[in-house]
Amino acid sequence: MGDGAAPDLNRHRRPALAAMWAAAQASVTCTPRTFRTIIEPFRIHAVEPLRMTTPEERAAAIREAGYNLFNLSARDVLIDLLTDSGTGAMSRDQWAAIQHGDESYAGSPSWFIFRDAVTELFPFRHVIPTHQGRAAERILFSVMGGPGQVVPSNTHFDTTRANVEFTGAEAVDLVTAEGRDLTSMYPFKGNLDVAALDELIRARGREHVPVVMVTVTNNSAGGQPVSLANLHEVRAVCDRHGVPLFLDACRFAENAWFIREREEGQAGREVADIVREMASLADGMTMSAKKDPLANIGGWLACNDDALAESFRNMLILTEGFPTYGGLAGRDLEAIAQGIREAVSHDYLRYRIQSTAYLGEALQRTGIPVVMPIGGHAVYLDARGLLPHIPPLQYPGQSLSVALYEAGGIRSGEIGTVMFGLQSDGTEQAATMDLVRLAIPRRTYTQSHIDYVIEVCQAVAEEASGLRGYRITEQAPQLRHFTARFEPLR
Ligand code: F0G
Numbered sequence: 001m002g003d004g005a006a007p008d009l010n011r012h013r014r015p016a017l018a019a020m021w022a023a024a025q026a027s028v029t030c031t032p033r034t035f036r037t038i039i040e041p042f043r044i045h046a047v048e049p050l051r052m053t054t055p056e057e058r059a060a061a062i063r064e065a066g067y068n069l070f071n072l073s074a075r076d077v078l079i080d081l082l083t084d085s086g087t088g089a090m091s092r093d094q095w096a097a098i099q100h101g102d103e104s105y106a107g108s109p110s111w112f113i114f115r116d117a118v119t120e121l122f123p124f125r126h127v128i129p130t131h132q133g134r135a136a137e138r139i140l141f142s143v144m145g146g147p148g149q150v151v152p153s154n155t156h157f158d159t160t161r162a163n164v165e166f167t168g169a170e171a172v173d174l175v176t177a178e179g180r181d182l183t184s185m186y187p188f189k190g191n192l193d194v195a196a197l198d199e200l201i202r203a204r205g206r207e208h209v210p211v212v213m214v215t216v217t218n219n220s221a222g223g224q225p226v227s228l229a230n231l232h233e234v235r236a237v238c239d240r241h242g243v244p245l246f247l248d249a250c251r252f253a254e255n256a257w258f259i260r261e262r263e264e265g266q267a268g269r270e271v272a273d274i275v276r277e278m279a280s281l282a283d284g285m286t287m288s289a290k291k292d293p294l295a296n297i298g299g300w301l302a303c304n305d306d307a308l309a310e311s312f313r314n315m316l317i318l319t320e321g322f323p324t325y326g327g328l329a330g331r332d333l334e335a336i337a338q339g340i341r342e343a344v345s346h347d348y349l350r351y352r353i354q355s356t357a358y359l360g361e362a363l364q365r366t367g368i369p370v371v372m373p374i375g376g377h378a379v380y381l382d383a384r385g386l387l388p389h390i391p392p393l394q395y396p397g398q399s400l401s402v403a404l405y406e407a408g409g410i411r412s413g414e415i416g417t418v419m420f421g422l423q424s425d426g427t428e429q430a431a432t433m434d435l436v437r438l439a440i441p442r443r444t445y446t447q448s449h450i451d452y453v454i455e456v457c458q459a460v461a462e463e464a465s466g467l468r469g470y471r472i473t474e475q476a477p478q479l480r481h482f483t484a485r486f487e488p489l490r
Contacts, residue, residue: 038354040446041347045092051075058406066485067402067470069411078409079449081438084377086132086290086297088442090335094294097338101331106322110330110337117337121272121344122249122279124302126309128316129326129333133250133288134159136301138166139315140246140286143308144210145169152200153213153248154179154192155220158419158479160213160248160286169210172200179221182371182382182433187262188227189373190218190255198237206241215248216255216278220415222435223251223375225258228266228277235281244283244305250291252278254376257349272344284308291377294339294442298332348443352376355450356440362454368461377439381457383416384434386464392417392430394469394489400436400460402486403467408456413437418472419481426477 053061053076065071074080080087102108111129118127130136137160145151145167155173156164164171176193178186192214201209214234217225238245256274259266266274279285284303289295301316303309313323320327328336342348353376360374369385387396397416404410416434423429438453460467468488475484 038351038358038447040355040443041345041351042091042443050078053078053409055406058409062402062405066474067398067488068481068484068486069401069405069413070482071485072405072411076409077405077411079445079453080411081378081440081453082411082413084291084439084441085288086295087444088294088296089444090294090296090339091342091443093342094335094338097334098331101329101334103330105325107324108330108333110333111324114333114337117340118300118302121252121275121340122285122302123276124279124284125304125306126302126312128301128309128312128323129328130299130301130316130320131327132290132297133248133286133299134163135320135327136286136288136299137163137248139301139312139320140211140284141167141169142315143311146210149208149210150200150204151211151213152192152197152209154190154215154226155218156213157215157219157248157250160215162479173220174200175218175221179218179224180432182369182385185373187225187258187373188230189224190216190221190226191230192226192234194230194233194237197234198240201237201241201243206243209241209243212238212243212245213248214245214282215250217251217258217376219251219377222371222380223254223378224373225255225262225376227263228259228274229263231278231281245281246303247278247282247285248287249278249285250288251376252287253292253343253349254353256344257353258376261353270344271346271349275344289336289339292343292442293336294343295332295336298328298336300326352442355447358447359438359440359450359453363457366454366458366461368457371435379438379440380415381412381436381438382433383414383436386461387467389465390467390469392434393421393428394471395434395486396469397434397436398470398486399467402470403460403463404436404456407460408452410438410453410456413439414481418484422475422477422480 061076102110115127141163147168149169151164152172152174154175156171161171174193174196176191178184179189217223256271259274287300289298357374360370360379364370369382371380383396383400390396395418397414401412401414415437417431420431421428470486473485473487
């Protein structure tokens with residue numbers, strides 16, 4: 001932890017330390033410099049062995065898995081970049097907090113520690129714990145969605161969209177034009193198109209728009225941030241029409257760091273303070289604690305409206321649990337509370353954002369097309385750009401992700417025609433883009449792991465023209481990417 005998040009054990013020694021510091025400065029022999037190397041702001045406290053595999057073992061494993069990386073046993077994966085969700089390493093202080101967990105059914109002290117940590121950054125009147133993000137989404141939309149309703153967002157994440165649609169409502173993505181342009185260097189490509197939002201609410205009628213969602217950062221559109229200015233503008237449109245605004249805030253800390261780094265007038269501001277301003281613009285939020293809150297499980301739903309909170313809690317009791325634990329163990333609540341505090345540390349965020357950029361920029365330098373600028377939690381490879389000889393309906397993203405596994409044991413995720421191509425009438429269409437996401441688990445891999453990833457990607461790119469397309473041999477009618485089986489084309 002850094003930035004004052006840890007207790008100041010030296011507070012009684014301050015005057016003595018100041019004198020020592022002055023003396024040390026007077027005797028400095030080399031010029032103070034800043035160094036380019038990004039170091040992990042932690043050292044390793046418990047190790048988890050990685051299992052090395054041979055190319056032959058990997059070829060057999062992926063064939064067995066029907067060429068679907070979700071079907072692999074994680075034991076057969078060397079560097080797992082499938083997701084940054086729940087895959088991060090917890091800190092010493094989080095493990096200590098776990099020991100402090102109190103498993104009382106109602107009113108556990110761990111609940112109050114959790115609630116206070118959440119409201120310190122997100123000062124909503126009501127906080128409702130859930131077992132993960134999609135549970136918060138299900139409760140939110142079962143109360144606010146329904147047939148005839150439309151829910152706009154910058155870009156809905158797949159579970160958010162699925163939970164909106166499950167209630168019979170329509171989910172609409174309104175990201176700005178820059179956000180749809182893979183090569184645009186616009187600093188806030190996650191922004192919501194406010195003119196389009198205003199038009200949608202006018203066209204459909206305020207009574208058919210129960211809530212506006214803004215996802216920070218915008219995962220489905222490259223992990224790109226949303227600016228504070230855009231959030232203010234969205235708030236103004238919502239106010240004009242009397243529609244509530246909710247944040248899908250999974251990657252709030254990474255988004256706030258980008259605001260601090262890129263937005264005019266925000267440099268030098270405390271990230272925690274930026275987060276509080278983001279929260280102050282919303283009427284509520286959903287959260288997956290598996291992302292920026294640095295936990296392996298958990299989430300929450302929060303809002304200011306008393307009547308709405310009452311409906312949420314009634315729904316929560318039905319399927320998640322009593323409102324002071326919401327489907328989580330007391331120890332999970334404690335790990336999340338500690339994780340939220342660590343998530344806004346500047347030392348941690350500087351490393352997090354720079355190390356993701358380190359991977360993306362190195363790949364770009366070797367000529368691999370990537371979504372620019374590099375987002376917060378992941379690097380997105382443009383498989384369609386790298387494999388122009390594989391038509392979208394032969395799944396270039398799948399081909400690239402299988403090749404990365406075969407070559408170096410790296411597990412990535414296809415975000416393209418496999419994920420989005422199947423239409424509700426059973427026909428297939430090319431997705432807008434064929435991307436492969438390399439999602440970086442938090443505080444888990446070191447720079448040498450990432451250097452290895454760069455080397456493997458480069459080797460695969462050198463042989464890109466020899467990669468083949470795939471055909472699907474088995475698939476489910478919805479969310480087929482999780483279970484489909486494939487066969488390489490000759
Ligand atoms: N919202 C966003 C923006 C997400 O990225 C996710 C999950 C969720 C909601 C749902 O949260 O998994 O706790 O139920 N994203 C993961 C990913 C799965 O790989 O991007 P959850």
